[in-house]
Amino acid sequence: MLTFRHICIPTQANSTMPPKRELVDLSHSLDPNHISLWRTMPRFTCHPFTTIAKDTFSIHTISMGTHTGTHVDAPSHFIDGGKSIDQIPLDTFHGPALVIHLPSKQASECISWEKDLRPYVDRMHPGVIVLLHTGWSQYWTKDLEYFAHPYVEPQAAKEMLKLGVQVVGLDTPNPDQTGVGGHPFHEVFLGGGGVIVENLTNLDKLRNFIEPTVNLAPISIVGTDGAPVRGVAWDAGKRSDEAAS
Numbered sequence: 204m205l206t207f208r209h210i211c212i213p214t215q216a217n218s219t220m221p222p223k224r225e226l227v228d229l230s231h232s233l234d235p236n237h238i239s240l241w242r243t244m245p246r247f248t249c250h251p252f253t254t255i256a257k258d259t260f261s262i263h264t265i266s267m268g269t270h271t272g273t274h275v276d277a278p279s280h281f282i283d284g285g286k287s288i289d290q291i292p293l294d295t296f297h298g299p300a301l302v303i304h305l306p307s308k309q310a311s312e313c314i315s316w317e318k319d320l321r322p323y324v325d326r327m328h329p330g331v332i333v334l335l336h337t338g339w340s341q342y343w344t345k346d347l348e349y350f351a352h353p354y355v356e357p358q359a360a361k362e363m364l365k366l367g368v369q370v371v372g373l374d375t376p377n378p379d380q381t382g383v384g385g386h387p388f389h390e391v392f393l394g395g396g397g398v399i400v401e402n403l404t405n406l407d408k409l410r411n412f413i414e415p416t417v418n419l420a421p422i423s424i425v426g427t428d429g430a431p432v433r434g435v436a437w438d439a440g441k442r443s444d445e446a447a448s
């Protein structure tokens with residue numbers, strides 16, 4: 204017979220428990236009235252379906268594209284027969300991040316492999332999630348500026364894949380130029396089995412992290428080419444106040 208004597212109830216935080224880390228929210232909140240959506244994308248709507256006043260419970264109905272807000276692009280976004288979002292292993296989206304700060308990039312300027320990214324080649328390994336921080340999330344909802352974002356040279360897609368990088372995230376809506384020039388980065392990176400995370404925010408808050416670690420897992424929607432993400436980051440590095448244990 205099970206009695207209360209047999210149940211171990213911790214009375215206080217156990218000293219062997221890992222310290223609680225502060226989480227940084229890497230996703231934009233979804234608000235139909237404050238959102239950046241390229242003109243060819245499905246509109247985002249969110250309405251009450253039931254209300255507490257009328258129905259005793261509240262439910263909303265939402266309508267959106269698979270590439271609305273902060274989201275992941277699956278290979279099937281551009282590659283016929285490529286993996287859909289539900290077919291990508293969950294651990295792909297979780298791991299150490301290499302945050303590359305590119306504060307001086309201007310509107311419609313190229314992020315080049317040789318000059319901007321190659322200097323970090325020693326830190327690009329399988330399992331490392333590469334995040335490109337341009338500061339462009341400050342223009343979220345200011346579409347004229349937001350969609351004139353810097354873009355990434357397709358050679359970078361090829362080189363990062365060669366080094367085993369499978370996930371690249373950006374604080375812009377697109378690694379390619381939006382509305383001009385095709386989709387060369389998408390085609391190369393997704394074609395090599397990689398995934399892209401778009402519309403990230405708050406990457407500036409990772410600047411002083413010792414070991415930035417992220418989880419960018421998308422909702423698993425069967426057969427789709429993308430899905431929304433509530434991305435989070437934390438510092439997995441040991442700080443001086445935790446050193447003695």
Ligand SMILES: [Zn+2]
Nearest residue numbers: 270276401429
């Ligand atoms: Zn997308």
